[in-house]
Amino acid sequence: MTAPAAAPPFHRPGDLGEAxxxxxxxxxxxxxxGGTDLMVAVNYRLTRPAAMLDLTRIGELRAWSDAGDAIRIGSGVPYTRIVAELATVLPGLAAAARTVGSPQIRNRGTLGGNLATASPAGDGHPPLLATGADIEIASTRGTRTVPVAAFFTGPKRSVLQPGELITSVIVPKAAGPQQFLKVGTRNAMVIAVCSLAVALDLETRRLGTGIGSAGPTPLTAPEADLIELPWTRPGLFNDALAEEFGRRVAAAARPIDDVRGTAAYRRHALAVCAARALRRVWTAAHGTESTR
Known part of the structure; x- marks a missing residue:
C-alpha cells in the first residue's frame, strides 16, 4: 500500500518582515x-506547492488607508470590505468586487491574490487599469512600485520575481463617475466572458478604460480613451459618439475563441458594454441624456 504524500511545509509569519x-x-x-484561486488548483491536482506561506496573520496587509488623493489597499483586504468600506471613493473597483464569486468567496478572496494570479479574466483588473492604479511589491531587497498597466506580462504571468510579495494596491480616488460591466453566462458565480471598466475624470477631463477576459492580459483601450468628448457643451453628447467609443474599445481587444465564447462575440459584447458604460458615466456626471 502506498503511503500518503506528506503535507508541504506551512509557514505562518507574524509580520511582513518575517514573511x-x-x-x-x-x-x-x-x-x-484567501486561497480562493490556489486551493481550487490544489483540489483539482493542477498544482502541488512545495511549501506554503500563510499571510493571514499580517495585519498591515489586511488594512487600507487614505493617502490623500488615493486609497492604499493592503493586498490581503477581502472583496467584502472593498464593497462595504470603499464604494464611495472607489466605485468602479467596488462594483467589480460585487461580481466576484459568492459571498463566501468575497469574504475570503483578496485583490492581492487576484493580481498575483494574473488571470486575464480577473474581475479586479479592469477598474485598476481604468483608474491608473499602482502595485506595491516588496522583498528583502526593498520595495518597488509598478503601474498596473506594466504589471501583467502574459496569461497568468506578471512582473513578480521570486522572493517578492504584493503588499498593497494604490488606487486613485474617483474624480467622476465610474462603471464596471461584466458579461457572463449567468449573473453570479461565473468567470467573465468579457468585462469592461470605464472611469471619467472630471478634473482632468480624461477617460480611462480597462478590458478583461478579451486578450492574453488585461488591457486598456488607448484610442478609446482619447475620444473627443463635449466637455464644455455636455448636451452635445450623442449615440454616435457612444457607439464610436464602443468600436474603439472592441478594436483594442485581442480575444480568442474558447469554451466561454467566441472572439467575435467578445468584440461585439465589449462594443455594446462600452457604449452603455460611456452613456451612464456621462449622464451621471452631467445629468443629460444622449441625443441622436
Missing part, C-alpha cells in the same frame, strides 16, 4: 491569503 525573510529563504513557497 519576506521566509520567502527569501524558501523561494519555492507559495503565498496564500
Amino acid at each position: 519576506l525573510r521566509l520567502l527569501a529563504a524558501h523561494p519555492e513557497a507559495v503565498p496564500v491569503a
